[in-house]
Amino acid sequence: xxxxxxxxxxxxxxxxxxxxxxxxxxxxxxxxxxxxxxxxxxxxxxxxxxxxxxxxxxxxxxxxxxxxxxxxxxxxxxxxxxxxxxxxxxxxxxxxxxxxxxxxxxxxxxxxxxxxxxxxxxxxxxxxxxxxxxxxxxxxxxxxxxxxxxxxxxxxxxxxxxxxxxxxxxxxxxxxxxxxxxxxxxxxxxxxxxxxxxxxxxxxxxxxxxxxxxxxxxxxxxxxxxxxxxxxxxxxxxxxxxxxxxxxxxxxxxxxxxxxxxxxxxxxxxxxxxxxxxxxxxxxxxxxxxxxxxxxxxxxxxxxxxxxxxxxxxxxxxxxxxxxxxxxxxxxxxxxxxxxxxxxxxxxxxxx
Numbered sequence: 001x002x003x004x005x006x007x008x009x010x011x012x013x014x015x016x017x018x019x020x021x022x023x024x025x026x027x028x029x030x031x032x033x034x035x036x037x038x039x040x041x042x043x044x045x046x047x048x049x050x051x052x053x054x055x056x057x058x059x060x061x062x063x064x065x066x067x068x069x070x071x072x073x074x075x076x077x078x079x080x081x082x083x084x085x086x087x088x089x090x091x092x093x094x095x096x097x098x099x100x101x102x103x104x105x106x107x108x109x110x111x112x113x114x115x116x117x118x119x120x121x122x123x124x125x126x127x128x129x130x131x132x133x134x135x136x137x138x139x140x141x142x143x144x145x146x147x148x149x150x151x152x153x154x155x156x157x158x159x160x161x162x163x164x165x166x167x168x169x170x171x172x173x174x175x176x177x178x179x180x181x182x183x184x185x186x187x188x189x190x191x192x193x194x195x196x197x198x199x200x201x202x203x204x205x206x207x208x209x210x211x212x213x214x215x216x217x218x219x220x221x222x223x224x225x226x227x228x229x230x231x232x233x234x235x236x237x238x239x240x241x242x243x244x245x246x247x248x249x250x251x252x253x254x255x256x257x258x259x260x261x262x263x264x265x266x267x268x269x270x271x272x273x274x275x276x277x278x279x280x281x282x283x284x285x286x287x288x289x290x291x292x293x294x295x296x297x298x299x300x301x302x303x304x305x306x307x308x309x310x311x312x313x314x315x316x317x318x319x320x321x322x323x324x325x326x327x328x329x330x331x332x333x334x335x336x337x338x339x340x341x342x343x344x345x346x347x348x349x350x351x352x
Contacts, residue, residue, distance in 0.1 A: 012063035017043075018113070019063070024102035030088040031103055032058055034066035035114050036081070039349055042112055043083030044138060044292065044299075045069035046119030047103070047130075051090040062086045064241075064263050069292070071342035072285035075319060077312075078296045083114040091121035097129050104133030112136050117295050118147070120183075120240075139291075144298035147291030150309065152188030154290025154316040155260040158282045159193070159234060161320040162256045166280045167233075173197030178232040178254065179219075181239030182209035185260045185291075189238060190217055203227045204239075228252055235259070242266040244281075249273055258282035271335030275327075282320055283338035289316060 007019060018035040035043045045066060052058040062084050070082025087103060107116050107130065117139035118127050124141045131137045139147055159177070160170040175198050179186055182204040190200055190213055200219035203226070204210050213219040222230060228243075228251040235254040237243045241263030249270065257264070257279055264284045265271050274281045290313040297309040323341065327334045 007059070010059070010063065012060055012067070014063070014067050016063065016066065018110070019059075020106070020110070022103070022106040024099075024106075027096060027098040027102040028089070028094055029099050029102040029106075031085060031106065032062045032088075033083065033085040033106065033110065033114060034062045035083040035110070036063075036066040037070040037346065038081040038113055039346055040074060040081050041079040042115055043069070043081040044073065044115045044117065044295065045082060045084040046117040046139075046291075047085040047087060047122050047127075048119035049087040049089065049091045049095075049121040052086075052088055055088070058086050058088050068262055068285045070346065071339065072289050072292060073296075074342045074345040075286050075338060076289040076293050076296075077315075078293065080292075080296060080299075084119075085114075085116055087122075095126070100126050100129035101133050104130035104137075107136050108134035110136070115299070117292075138295040138298050140298070144294050144304050144309070146184070147294050148184035149188050150294035150313050151185045151260055151288055151291035152192060153310070154293070154313045155185070155189050155236070155238075155258070155287050156192040157314055157317040158287030158320050159236065159256070159258045161317040162234070162258045162280050162282050162324070165321060165324040166256050171196075174199065175234060176201065176230075176232040177234045177236055178202075178227050178230050179213075179236045179238055180204075180227045180243065180259070181237065181261065182206065182213055183238065185288075186236075186238035187213070189236065189260065190219070194218075201227070201230050201232055237261040237264050241284075244270050244274070246270075249277070252277070252279065254279060256280045256282070258287055259284070260288040262288065265335060268335065271333035275333045280324065281334050283323065283335050286319055286323065286338055287316060289313075 020033040022031040066084035073080040164170040178201040194217040202213045202219045210221045228248045234256040236259035238259045245266035294309045298304045327337045
């Protein structure tokens with residue numbers, strides 16, 4: 001009973017509709033599914049696998065991520081609610097068909113209130129195994145497939161929108177972009193930036209990814225903790241969250257923060273601090289919505305269309321310009337304005 005009360009009183013709880021703790025002894029599955037809101041439609045959000053230090057860390061992550069999905073889907077103009085799931089454990093050692101099928105059975109018990117998809121350390125192949133136990137999945141091979149290229153496209157469009165607002169031009173040729181994280185999305189993003197003539201400074205825990213970026217894009221590699229203090233125009237956080245915090249903000253020399261990582265602000269007040277510093281922040285769940293937009297087009301009754309999905313992803317550019325303009329007009333942090341706009345959409349219970 002004490003743990004249940006702690007969840008309801010948890011600072012990240014935010015009136016979630018459901019928080020489901022899942023365990024399957026035979027496969028070793030330990031997972032948490034969080035459904036934040038189904039007000040606009042079924043909750044949709046990826047499943048990530050991570051070797052969390054504690055169950056508490058896993059709970060914090062899934063609560064924050066699921067709330068972010070509610071706001072993300074609302075701001076992307078999708079008839080979907082927000083949810084997320086996490087599987088606790090080392091992706092290099094615990095993956096098995098039995099584990100993913102057990103997870104699929106847990107998803108199925110929610111009877112369509114939550115649709116899962118791939119996220120960190122989860123592949124489309126893994127989701128196909130989940131799909132053997134439930135139809136309530138998206139991002140399947142042969143349909144919308146890997147969402148990473150679409151997330152990267154949306155992030156690229158968002159960077160251009162931020163450049164337009166902050167510099168008066170969306171042209172990134174010659175701009176220096178510090179990219180933190182060269183996973184699937186981060187590397188695709190580097191391809192877009194390099195093609196436009198941006199100069200890249202990169203870091204990652206994976207030395208092979210760094211080598212690829214240096215060889216393919218002429219990128220400059222720096223240490224994991226050195227990326228914050230580099231001389232750059234734009235910082236693109238594309239790894240895990242909370243990299244904008246009390247320790248890193250004083251190091252920043254950039255004029256724009258725009259990247260694809262989730263939950264980039266460690267605390268809400270860091271959004272206000274960035275505004276005081278004159279740094280334009282592209283709210284994470286707005287700029288990184290390309291992947292979920294692509295997944296949503298798979299879920300339509302009329303079927304998937306890559307061209308229509310791509311056109312919708314490119315609208316992230318205009319959505320961010322609207323946020324930036326309202327933030328200036330109301331003298332508010334862009335993160336606050338994005339939250340307000342999402343809350344207005346959700347309160348109406350329907351999209352515009």
